[in-house]
Amino acid sequence: MIHLLATGGTIAGEIDPEAGHGRYRAGVRPVEALLAAVPGLADAGPLSARQILALDSKDMAPADWLAILAATRASFAEPGCDGVVILHGTDTLEETAWFLHLTLPAGKPVVLTGAMRPADHPAADGPANLLAAVRLAARPEARGKGVLVVMNGMAFGARRVVKARCSGLDAFESTEPWQAARADGRFAGLAPDALPRVDILPGYAGAPADLIAASVATGARGLVLALCGHGSVPSAWLPALRAAHRQGVAIVRGSRASGRVEPDANADDSGEGWLTAGDLPPPKARIALMLGLAAGLSGDGLRAALLDCGG
Numbered sequence: 493m494i495h496l497l498a499t500g501g502t503i504a505g506e507i508d509p510e511a512g513h514g515r516y517r518a519g520v521r522p523v524e525a526l527l528a529a530v531p532g533l534a535d536a537g538p539l540s541a542r543q544i545l546a547l548d549s550k551d552m553a554p555a556d557w558l559a560i561l562a563a564t565r566a567s568f569a570e571p572g573c574d575g576v577v578i579l580h581g582t583d584t585l586e587e588t589a590w591f592l593h594l595t596l597p598a599g600k601p602v603v604l605t606g607a608m609r610p611a612d613h614p615a616a617d618g619p620a621n622l623l624a625a626v627r628l629a630a631r632p633e634a635r636g637k638g639v640l641v642v643m644n645g646m647a648f649g650a651r652r653v654v655k656a657r658c659s660g661l662d663a664f665e666s667t668e669p670w671q672a673a674r675a676d677g678r679f680a681g682l683a684p685d686a687l688p689r690v691d692i693l694p695g696y697a698g699a700p701a702d703l704i705a706a707s708v709a710t711g712a713r714g715l716v717l718a719l720c721g722h723g724s725v726p727s728a729w730l731p732a733l734r735a736a737h738r739q740g741v742a743i744v745r746g747s748r749a750s751g752r753v754e755p756d757a758n759a760d761d762s763g764e765g766w767l768t769a770g771d772l773p774p775p776k777a778r779i780a781l782m783l784g785l786a787a788g789l790s791g792d793g794l795r796a797a798l799l800d801c802g803g
């Protein structure tokens with residue numbers, strides 16, 4: 493049996509007639525109505541469905557990731573569960589997928605999907621995505637791949653998938669097809685009540701350094717720097733970063749460009765005590781850092797976990 497967990501998103505969205513301009517509200521249509529709109533679903537095998545959240549995924553918070561993790565672990569523990577499908581808004585889908593990829597044990601397939609068009613669109617993409625996700629979750633070949641993402645007739649591994657375009661059915665892309673994906677689950681033993689706050693600070697021409705102190709003063713235990721180029725730290729940021737590091741805040745040098753940020757290649761990471769994001773984009777490096785901190789890692793342990801996650 494496949495367990496389907498619905499969390500909202502455009503796949504459960506409906507046009508908002510009052511807003512005009514084709515605007516819609518995400519996460520309003522209940523899961524039963526979504527299932528009823530999928531021709532051929534009954535032939536895909538036994539399915540159970542549960543509405544666990546009803547969010548626009550821009551409002552998804554770390555506490556919601558923990559709720560989705562708990563629901564997925566509960567499904568895994570049920571006899572007869574062969575895999576889990578999660579319906580999710582597309583805006584932060586890759587973040588939830590990566591979080592679950594690091595926190596679920598290898599084994600049963602978990603497939604996230606969503607839609608770029610609301611459920612009441614005349615050519616809604618949600619029904620086909622839902623059916624494809626259920627079918628993939630039921631395939632024995634999907635076991636051991638970790639968390640997968642299905643959109644627009646394609647499937648990808650959680651590690652490299654990104655929403656690369658803000659509109660269009662082909663919004664998602666990855667350099668890793670699902671067949672090449674590997675399960676991770678390095679934090680599968682973790683069951684935190686909450687996750688530590690980690691902020692992402694963007695680098696750009698003239699980016700102010702005082703955002704660093706503001707983040708630390710309001711509770712950040714880690715900072716991921718989404719810097720220009722090869723993780724180039726603005727000179728004006730150095731005093732604030734050093735002060736944050738002295739206060740025990742973990743600092744990860746990442747880039748807003750794609751590619752690998754190499755340790756010590758463009759900054760004195762060893763001397764400063766900074767970590768590097770490898771090839772993880774800042775939102776995914778943030779999640780790895782949150783989990784590392786939640787696991788009590790620091791210093792070399794945190795560095796090793798991030799380097800290993802970040803390729």
Ligand code: SIN
Pocket residue numbers: 500501502503518547548549550580581582583584606607608
């Ligand atoms: C959302 O992320 O919940 C809204 C946008 C979408 O699902 O495409």
